[in-house]
Amino acid sequence: YDGVYLKDIDFKNKDEIIILGIQDKEIGDNFIFYSSGINHKIDAGDTIVILGIKEDLISFNKNINTK
Numbered sequence: 001y002d003g004v005y006l007k008d009i010d011f012k013n014k015d016e017i018i019i020l021g022i023q024d025k026e027i028g029d030n031f032i033f034y035s036s037g038i039n040h041k042i043d044a045g046d047t048i049v050i051l052g053i054k055e056d057l058i059s060f061n062k063n064i065n066t067k
Contacts, residue, residue, distance in 0.1 A: 001048075002042060002044045004041070005041050006019065017060050019049070021036075025043065
């Protein structure tokens with residue numbers, strides 16, 4: 001998802017995943033909540049914080065690692 005904006009990712013159709021926010025490596029330790037309305041661009045090295053059941057998280061991890 002490097003270079004993709006959070007709002008452009010359809011997490012609901014991938015799995016039952018809820019995105020909580022992102023920690024931008026360029027900003028530092030600041031956490032940006034997804035619900036804040038900021039359409040943040042994901043960069044390699046950013047940390048995406050998500051919530052879901054184990055199977056969906058495993059599936060999401062497989063999908064994100066094939067991008």
